[in-house]
Amino acid sequence: MAGTELAAVSDDEALLLAVLREFVAERHTLERAASATLDSALDRDLGLDSLAVAELLARIEDTFGVSLERGVLATATVPRDVLAAVRRAPRREPRQTRVRHNVPERVHRIPDEIATLTEALCWHARTHPDRVHLRLLGDETEEPVSYGDLRRDAGTVAAGLLARDLRPGDAVAVMLPTGRDYFAGFTGILLAGGVPVPIYPPARPSQLAEHLRRQARILDNARARLLITDPEAALPARLLRGHVESVRHVLTPAELSGHGETRVVRRSAADTALLQYTSGSTGDPKGVVLTHANLLANIRAMGKAAQVCASDVFVSWLPLYHDMGLIGAWLSSLYFGLPLAVMSPVAFLSRPSRWLWAVHTHRGTLSAAPNFAYELCLRKIGDAEVEGLDLSSLRMAFNGAEPVNATTVARFAERFGRYGLRRGALAPVYGLAEACVGLTFPPVGRQPIVDRVAREEFLRTGRATPAADDDPDPLRFVACGRPIPGHEIRVVDAATNELGDRREGRIEFRGPSATAGYFRNPQATRALTRHGWIDTGDLGYLDGGELYVTGRVKDLIIRAGRNLHPDELEHAVGEIPGVRKGCVAVFATPGQAGGTERLVVLAETRQTDAAALAAMRARIIAVTVDLLGTPADDVVLVGPGVVPKTSSGKIRRAASRERYERGELGASHRPVWWQLARFAARAVLPRLRRVGRIGSTVAFAAWCWSLLVAVGLPTLIAMALLPGLAARQTVTRRAARSLARLTGTRITATGADRLAQLPACVVVANHASYLDGIAMAAALPGRYTFVAGEVFATKPLIGFLLRRIGTRFVERAVREQALADTQRLADAARGGERLVLFPEGSLSPVSGLRPFHTGAFVIAASAGLPVVPVAISGTRAMMWPDHGAIIRRGAVHLAVGEPITATDGGWDAAVAVERTARSVIAEHCGEPDLGR
Template identity: 45%
Template sequence: MTEHSNRETPDTEPSQRLLAIVEEMARELQPDRTAPRSPSLQSRLDRDLGLDSLARSELLLRIEHAFDVKLPEETLMAETPAALLEALQRARGTVTTARVSPVDPAAEITQAAANTTPATPLAPVEGEPESAETLNAAMDWHLERHPERPHLFIYGDDDHPRTLSYGELDRGGRDIAAALLARGVEAGDRVALMLPTSPDYFIAFLGILRVGAVPVPIYPPARPAQLEEHLRRHGRILTNAGAEILVTVPEARRVAHLLRADAPHLEAIVTVAELCDGVDTAAAATPQGENLALLQYTSGSTGDPKGVMLTHAQLLANIRAMGKRLEATPEDVFVSWLPLYHDMGLIAAWLASLYYAIPLVVMSPLSFLSHPLRWLELIQRHRGTIAGSPNFGYELCLRAARPEQLEALDLSSWRIAFNGAEPVSARTFERFAEALAPCGLRQEALMPVYGLAEAAVGLCVAAPGRGVVLDAVNREVFATTGEARPEPDPEAAQTFVNCGPPLPGYSVRIVGPQGEALAERHEGDIEFRGPSATEGYFNNAEESRKLYHGEWLRTGDRGYLADGDIHLSGRRKDVLVRGGRNIYPYDLEEAIGGLEGVRKGCVAVFGNPNAESGIEELVVVAETHVDVAVQREAITHEIASVTVDIVNLPPDDIRLVPPHSVLKTSSGKIRRGATAEHYRSGHLGKGQAPVWRQVTELALRSAFQRWRHGTARAVEWLYAGYAWSIFAIAMVLVALLALPQPRLAWRWRVAHHIARGTALLTAIRIRGEGLARFPHREPCVLVANHASYLDALILTAVFPCSFRYLAKAELRQPFLTRFLLQRMGVLFVERDNTREASHTTEKVLQTAREGASPAFFPEGTFRPEPGVQEFHMGAFVSAAKAQVPVVPVAIRGSRMLLRGKEWLPHPGEVSVVVGIPLQPRSPDWSEAVRLRNEARAFIVAESGEPDLDTSRT
């Protein structure tokens, strides 16, 4: 249909055209559904037609394109086509009187950008609140220095933001604090927040902190019609948190009585306006760093609420670690639509911006869903440098964008476009970068990240400017053994997204089925530890106990490490992610199991990743005895209706299956993962094999799995025994052939050839880079990172010249060890004896002056986890005083061969990269510091491991 006909169609036709668009959307979402009913003007978009908020967003875009109008964002809350038609008619009336020419999308974006002139560049901010131990203290730091500095630009329905400075935010917060104190709120009390993105949210949150109380963010209902059911579901969260006050929207007060049964401890439901009504400011409590600052409920957990406990110190530790990695400064501008009840929107966007004095431009999630390109337009308008979204947000922008709209955008200021909170789709990022490249978006700005509420928000983040890094591994090997073996052939490869290394001060490890730490490039369960790791879930000892594995925390995710970077491969926990929200199956399974016609306790809910969109689809599988088509249609409709009531979105697929199709454990628990595999393979609901065959197949599969696991372990042990035998033979050969040599240089040359042969026989492939830079004929001080017990063997195999390694004094005790090492020129040092430090430096200094080359591992020791630790100064002081060059050497890949606290070696490839010799300019301490910093920077860059020295800025 042409644009002309769109504009000239009589008024009797819009309803039919609108219903046709709605029906087309419904058919696309459920292509396998037999004979779908045609929608009427009174059909429910969610329950009857299966349109969730994302689908409605797409529907609004199609309506706008078809009718050449712009619909207001509240249209997204329309429940029926009739409500859509009413909004459309109002919009068309506005268009008719105000505009006679077609919409020019490019001009529209250009005009929108012009409506608000970007603010005058803000005055620079010196430093950051490094000494602050609480969020309150960080706020006070800014108030003392620049209370009038704009902090928040909050966009509502129009193009003119409400601006809040630090001073205005604080004054509003103190009014809220006084009102809460007047109502008896004390330090440590929990106060629930159920507010949309608005000035009220920020003021209320800060006011709760000013009392020393604990905010409990709860997501607001998507549509007013859901308010009653929404409050009922969140009664358990309010009860678990022990919240006595709920700060919310005025509409919620009308149904406050509904919470009396579900949240008996809740004493008051109030609005921000009521709290700000004429209460004198009063003195508030001053929290400490160890005090609870936030309860972050894993959204969707209404059956067994899990409120992640985060203290002020933990929040600040995570914010500082993220800011350091991202090189955040007050010159940045953060543009966000992310929900403020979610850790990514609350902590990463707002609280981090507050700490670093970064202007934060915010729009509501509803506004984003109704007009996704507005987010990009605000990035242009405010010259945004940081903005991010879950995967579905980028997809939404791609679906909404038309070429003529993108031509008018300038996104050249965008330096960090992060993607987290749900599985990252490399395809989505690739398409997004390609589509927005003409707008100035650089590919290196794209940044996949990994985090979780139990770590506050961020855990693994790459340095800015790296872009999207993909790891192609052999699909068959990964599926059968869990080894992520690199695969150059695209046909045989499976690709995983690199989500970066752990943040400074954090560690990540991969563990196997028995809790044993796995080597790099082996898939297993992801565990972490760090300064913001939660102490558990509030008032939920059982779930808190499950969270911990010794000093490590279980993430519930699966993946592998490669060169210290995390690659996600799946999830062990049953939670599924949709639209950036966590959805927990249990509540939904219970509710659906209570429907007439559905077998109770025989319902499985799980996620199914969509390879094209990157979105995790919601699948419901329910057993039933019903065979009549009309009754099955009614059951399907009821399941969709219940699903909308509980999780605010309809299922993408509903499967009614015969009894015994939903798989269970021997104790009767739902095996969601196994049922999902049957769903994906097409075996769901098919007739069951005879019992004897099922038992036989189960026994064979079990035996095969045991055989495969046992074979893998046997191969590991066989290789380990073989490798240690080769190492022992090499030691004997060194003793017989090298030690008798009269000169140290000759002894080292023999040891060099023996080390090369040892590496060859144990399948350790060593590749040297930049060896020509090494000053073979002149003395120097060699410094290298230390990642494995085999580092000395590797260096000996690479360099034929002699070194004077430094070894800990404990190795001097056994006679044979002392004799062997002394003959090889090793210098023994007291590592932890401060009094001996000066003596050791003089010993090394004398060695260098005599023309020998000392070799240091300046970290002193190594850990099982990847990362370059702090460097001790001894090597660099010695080089500066002796005026000999420092040669930095980066060893890459040795950790996976034989990591700390392990005695099972592995074959693999190692790179040894030699840097340009660093010449000392003077014997001063400052020169030694320069040598250390430059050598360490080279080693961190070339080793492929994260920087663990949190003391460096």
């Protein structure tokens, strides 16, 4: 991309841009360098302070062989101003063309060095910003979103989150429908260094109370700091705040705007990228911890297995709070640079043909859905709806996330084969959230394989013996492929002994996609891993490396010595006329007095006639006898919406059993207003506790301000009367320590002895709060000269106090004056003064380590003195820059790093010291590094 742009401009422009981008890349990042143009603001857009601009002008003079007029430093605001000065400047010698061009070039394949999702997004946005990544499909509309659009939207969200004091690793819940706000919100959380927690909005008003309770458990377990939701869900979402103490803000996307854009908070491959809460059927949901390394390993392995290439197009309607839609469809497309045509799940469920027509319109090559979606297409789509449909572009249609039904696969292939669908495009797969999403894939283009197994022997012994050709009633299991590259699976018995082929047992796996465990759930994490293998909780068997999944361990029903899997019976009952397909739960419940387990069939129907219901029960019992050789002990017919399901549409069998045992299946649903009122009432006590904490905070702030007056007034008098600087600095240190002691604020410092051993040095520290100077004065040993902006010299009280303790003031706005002040401070440092500077400059309400000004490091390099980095933590939490009147209880810690000495007095040496000092401060200050 850079090469194309350079070729399109004049030689002078090209050379100046090359020098400029090389210099910005040295000071900051390749991403910022690549965005540099002749009209970029030197300070705001390129992050160059006065000293950096002076160094840049010196390089431009050397490269062009000219002598620029003195006024250029003061007047140039954009590179085009410098170019004009170069063209009118007198020549010294022929121009030099030694430029390294360290800017990204346009390439088509994402580099293997990309280690995080944020790096992947930024790489695409930098390399091809105008390339369309998303096509948001509405009823009659389509909105394209390019990589550049997504990066800008995400930067806006990230700035809004950081303005709410989001810290690295903080969880942020996302409860948004499929749309531009969701994609911007999710990536914005990543850019801000947070951890997204996708949760789903309420689907049925009748189950609103249960939904809110479930989301409260997720938010509490994740310790979510913020919740992003749309205005329509804001009311129930705000009710959650009363139940979850960690949630400080419930925000809509619009409320996150208005803070500009932010640079990327740097995160490593080992950092948590996502908390994917399983859609478990019982108890509290478990948050699967997935790192950037886990996700990229899974995405890359799935890409190899599916032979993904740049010409692929993914079409999806899958919900973005579920791993198949989030990771399998979107994040994989994001990484590989594929266009993703995406619609909402509601659009698909209301008219399933929209999915197939989206494949037709966008020439989709990849898509995915659970088995029920393929079944829904068979039942709901009439021939008239698909007249003219062409599915010939589809090369892989994944079927996973729930048991794959052999009949559904065969019927779908037959029905839509008439519309160009190749049978080999249907790809039954297997995966789970604990492996990110995908674990086994079939070979590309292979037709689905169905294994016919002798029913009775399998149910009694677990041996998957092939059924005879004339067997009228075999079990049928669909092959789900082999492990994706770099992963292994095995099948074991209860004692973890590995079983041979065609023996049913527990499926285990290992590989780079495997989670390290569940968030804040050590008991479940311990149960997850056995001898280095992850227990999937699923049952299945292998045959020549091919995996066949037979069911869930927790759903297995043992009856009369036979192992019964509920999936086949649920599907068969769903075929009975009058029964709502996909709304059947089969489970076992303990018999009376510890007897044999009772087999229960729970099914939804719209039928209300007593005779029709009795006939339906008889049909269900007959089907149960036909399949299992035993009748159901109880058949419960309920109205629509009663059978509980997970967020991904799976039947929650254990929850069904619990409701059955509590006698709640026939209970009428309360009105929505009643559910909301009851849920809100339960939050009264937590809210009262929160009000109490607010009152305590206000009282503490009032106490602090009264102490500030009580201690500050005598201190100001002493400053006016004491003649010696040393005495005045001693009084200031004692006043700072008195304030800390009287407010109960513990100030600690590690490594402070390093400063005591240095006769002269330059101290640099991060700047998060007005309390930083007080903390440094109280904790650091010896005498120091603080350096502050010229603006403070004119303030009545603070200016007088700073002048009396020997503070030196610098001008940052006027470049020539800034250079003179830097030289003056360098002379003072050579004279033995130990300078203390905050290289970030002014304060910001946005949490994070901001770019450093270079003055402190140029001073140290030119004076031949070491730089001592000091990381301050705790002051922002006590006193936010945008809430100066509120002081909170807290503790402050200063981490003093090892002295860093420049190799020489030049610019490059100063920059090297700055980078080293910055990395030390970023490691210990507890705030995100907002980039360079």
